[in-house]
Amino acid sequence: MKIRILGNSVRFRLTRTEVNTLCAKGYIENQTKFNTDVFTYAVRLVANSEKLDAQFRDNTITLNLPQSLGSNWHLTERVGFSETIDIKDNGGLSLLLEKDFTCLDERQEDQSDNYPNPKALL
Numbered sequence: 001m002k003i004r005i006l007g008n009s010v011r012f013r014l015t016r017t018e019v020n021t022l023c024a025k026g027y028i029e030n031q032t033k034f035n036t037d038v039f040t041y042a043v044r045l046v047a048n049s050e051k052l053d054a055q056f057r058d059n060t061i062t063l064n065l066p067q068s069l070g071s072n073w074h075l076t077e078r079v080g081f082s083e084t085i086d087i088k089d090n091g092g093l094s095l096l097l098e099k100d101f102t103c104l105d106e107r108q109e110d111q112s113d114n115y116p117n118p119k120a121l122l
Contacts, residue, residue, distance in 0.1 A: 001030045002100060003041050003061070008093045010054065012043060012063055013100035015113040016074075023074040026067070029060075043097065045070045052083035052095050063097055 001018050004011040014022065022028045022043055029042035040060040049066040056062075065081060080098025087093050101117040 001028065001041065001043070008087070008091060009096075010061065010063075010093065011096040011098070012041070013098055014043070015100050017113050019099060020074045022065075023071055052081045052097060053085060054093065054095055063095060065097060 001015070002013045004013075014028070018028050022045065026045040027042065029040055031041075032039045037059055042060060042062045044062055044064050045067040046064045047067050049064060050068075051066065052069075053064045054061060055064070069081060080096060082094070082096045084092040084094050100114045102114040
């Protein structure tokens with residue numbers, strides 16, 4: 001799972017295995033360890049919700065995806081989900097959760113579990 005944060009924009013990208021795990025178990029997480037703290041980022045399927053939402057507590061960003069939208073995501077061609085949520089006195093927070101495609105240029109990272117890039121098929 002990769003995250004990209006820029007200002008009030010948070011983007012999560014999941015590999016095929018991560019999307020499958022999320023759909024099967026309802027939760028995935030990853031961590032970045034610092035000397036004295038751990039930063040955790042997670043995605044959770046939640047019941048009784050209608051839109052993508054997020055929370056930040058105890059050094060953890062959690063994207064909450066409605067179970068009605070995400071439980072069969074692994075079986076669909078849907079790339080992802082986006083939402084902008086209102087933040088008191090600070091405008092909006094843009095959220096994006098998407099399947100991770102292979103890059104079109106050469107990368108040093110292992111991309112074997114990424115989704116095929118549709119632009120590469122053109």
